[in-house]
Amino acid sequence: MHTDRKIRVRFAPSPTGALHIGGVRTALYNYLFAKRNGGDMVLRIEDTDTNRYVPNAEKYIIEALNWLNIKFDEGVSFGGNFAPYRQSERKEIYKSYVNQLLDTGKAYIAFDSPENLEEKHTQIANFQYDASTRIAMLNSLTLSKEEVEKRIATGEKYVVRVKIEPNEDIVVNDLIRGEVHINSSILDDKVLYKSFDGLPTYHLANIVDDHLMEITHVIRGEEWLPSAPLHVLLYRAFGWENTMPRFAHLPLLLKPDGKGKLSKRDGDRLGFPVFPLDWIDEKTGEKSSGYREAGYFPEAVINFLALLGWNSGTEQEIFSMEELIQIFSLERCSKSGAKFDFEKGKWFNHKYLQVRNSENLAKYLIPVFKEKNIDFDKNKLLEAIDAVKERATFPKDLFDLLLFFFVAPQDFNENDVKKRWKEETSQLLTELIPVLESMENFDNEYLTEETVKQWCEQKVCNLGSVMNPFRLTLVGEMKGPQMFVVTKILGKNETLKRLKFALEKLNLFKQ
RNA sequence: GGCGCAUUCGUCUAGAGGUUAGGACGCCGCCCUCUCACGGCGGUAACACGGGUUCGAGUCCCGUAUGCGCUACCA
Numbered sequence: 156m157h158t159d160r161k162i163r164v165r166f167a168p169s170p171t172g173a174l175h176i177g178g179v180r181t182a183l184y185n186y187l188f189a190k191r192n193g194g195d196m197v198l199r200i201e202d203t204d205t206n207r208y209v210p211n212a213e214k215y216i217i218e219a220l221n222w223l224n225i226k227f228d229e230g231v232s233f234g235g236n237f238a239p240y241r242q243s244e245r246k247e248i249y250k251s252y253v254n255q256l257l258d259t260g261k262a263y264i265a266f267d268s269p270e271n272l273e274e275k276h277t278q279i280a281n282f283q284y285d286a287s288t289r290i291a292m293l294n295s296l297t298l299s300k301e302e303v304e305k306r307i308a309t310g311e312k313y314v315v316r317v318k319i320e321p322n323e324d325i326v327v328n329d330l331i332r333g334e335v336h337i338n339s340s341i342l343d344d345k346v347l348y349k350s351f352d353g354l355p356t357y358h359l360a361n362i363v364d365d366h367l368m369e370i371t372h373v374i375r376g377e378e379w380l381p382s383a384p385l386h387v388l389l390y391r392a393f394g395w396e397n398t399m400p401r402f403a404h405l406p407l408l409l410k411p412d413g414k415g416k417l418s419k420r421d422g423d424r425l426g427f428p429v430f431p432l433d434w435i436d437e438k439t440g441e442k443s444s445g446y447r448e449a450g451y452f453p454e455a456v457i458n459f460l461a462l463l464g465w466n467s468g469t470e471q472e473i474f475s476m477e478e479l480i481q482i483f484s485l486e487r488c489s490k491s492g493a494k495f496d497f498e499k500g501k502w503f504n505h506k507y508l509q510v511r512n513s514e515n516l517a518k519y520l521i522p523v524f525k526e527k528n529i530d531f532d533k534n535k536l537l538e539a540i541d542a543v544k545e546r547a548t549f550p551k552d553l554f555d556l557l558l559f560f561f562v563a564p565q566d567f568n569e570n571d572v573k574k575r576w577k578e579e580t581s582q583l584l585t586e587l588i589p590v591l592e593s594m595e596n597f598d599n600e601y602l603t604e605e606t607v608k609q610w611c612e613q614k615v616c617n618l619g620s621v622m623n624p625f626r627l628t629l630v631g632e633m634k635g636p637q638m639f640v641v642t643k644i645l646g647k648n649e650t651l652k653r654l655k656f657a658l659e660k661l662n663l664f665k666q
Numbered sequence: 667g668g669c670g671c672a673u674u675c676g677u678c679u680a681g682a683g684g685u686u687a688g689g690a691c692g693c694c695g696c697c698c699u700c701u702c703a704c705g706g707c708g709g710u711a712a713c714a715c716g717g718g719u720u721c722g723a724g725u726c727c728c729g730u731a732u733g734c735g736c737u738a739c740c741a
Binding site for chain 1: 738
């Protein structure tokens with residue numbers, strides 16, 4: 156019907172707090188879909204809820220998506236031909252469209268106070284403001300024209316409600332779920348325009364903006380599926396049905412344990428972030444941690460999120476953003492909610508850490524070294540990172556893994572000493588000293604290894620009986636990279652110094 | 667309560683009538699090995715249930731159950 160139109164999608168968050176990771180995924184899928192199809196991605200801020208508005212939220216949303224490399228073609232802070240993109244700045248636009256609905260009899264004015272409605276709800280089970288009940292309410296359908304005008308003239312508050320015609324079959328054609336049918340009688344006459352702040356509700360603003368901004372595809376969370384029929388009706392009421400966007404309702408992101416959709420409380424309860432960036436609630440002072448600060452790489456978060464509700468149909472699991480753009484499709488989105496498994500998230504981060512070079516990873520470490528006043532040689536640091544990074548999931552893991560290169564062990568792991576420091580150990584290691592001293596340097600780890608191994612063979616001792624305690628003297632415990640990579644990075648002087656120190660200390664200890 | 671959506675290993679998922687139901691994370695074991703890791707190999711473990719349709723159903727239909735979502739002058 157509208158294949159000739161340029162693909163345009165929007166990500167339309169409400170600035171009510173930090174952007175939830177589920178929202179990030181919605182943004183991602185919109186982005187991937189748009190880029191896959193050569194379309195545009197619009198950022199629209201839906202700030203029609205004045206009560207829940209949080210000032211810093213908009214900034215947070217923009218910063219978070221920027222960190223994740225999800226880019227917009229237009230919208231708040233990006234410019235574009237359909238400005239303004241902030242709904243609070245579009246009041247007059249909505250007003251004229253509400254009037255259009257009023258003029259054509261698709262909507263009506265209602266004076267019923269919130270208290271009055273509350274009373275109805277308590278009096279009548281399952282009360283709903285609709286075709287069957289509106290005749291008994293205070294609205295422009297039941298009141299005379301003069302009465303309505305009089306009430307408005309005296310400043311009485313009123314809302315505008317959509318007039319839903321009962322008993323109509325409404326079909327929502329969803330790109331992920333197929334046809335969803337519902338009968339209009341179960342819909343209520345939703346408020347389109349609020350009485351107190353001169354702003355429309357989501358439903359009205361959404362339809363008007365998507366139409367005006369020429370949005371072709373609405374990709375949003377499944378929680379919107381129940382109101383999609385209302386939206387279809389609104390497009391119809393405006394006479395915009397032939398350019399109505401296609402809908403795709405994404406499955407929800409669920410709590411890792413228990414049930415229900417992932418909420419912001421789950422993060423700190425279960426020890427992993429549910430927000431892209433750290434967030435401090437200004438009202439309560441409550442801090443929630445973010446993926447960035449927790450040490451996740453944006454590409455790992457993207458990869459992880461992409462696979463939560465979508466898959467390529469192949470066995471490939473590692474995808475760059477570019478690859479995702481090439482291969483993404485709504486048809487391959489799943490229909491059921493996905494539980495959030497952060498163990499898999501860690502695995503992705505581990506994978507992405509491995510392909511980062513040491514120079515890049517050093518950026519995370521250098522501030523820590525400086526803060527802790529630890530001397531380091533940049534080149535040695537880079538070598539050390541390469542030597543230990545396969546053990547790390549997060550950049551911060553690297554610090555503990557390579558600290559021994561820069562700070563000589565003063566103590567030795569008791570269990571390891573017990574297990575590896577045998578009767579003959581000090582004798583052996585003492586004899587190893589001149590062997591090492593005879594070498595010019597340790598720059599060639601294969602040569603060092605060969606030298607030690609040959610000496611060992613001559614002594615007819617088993618290699619482990621030398622290597623294990625030797626490791627203990629240099630590292631302080633039984634972990635770390637290949638021994639002769641360690642000696643290479645440490646250098647000859649430092650190696651011998653540590654060896655001698657340990658011999659002294661451990662012999663005392665043993666006595 | 668009403669309406670809607672969903673249901674394959676613990677988790678993410680492949681599967682579009684005929685498969686020993688595949689992969690990944692996690693877990694376990696083995697190999698590699700100077701330690702810890704990495705890596706390699708292997709193992710563990712699933713079609714919610716009941717009816718149909720069909721020669722044949724994880725795949726199609728109906729029902730039940732369960733879960734989730736929505737049911738605000740919030741989005």
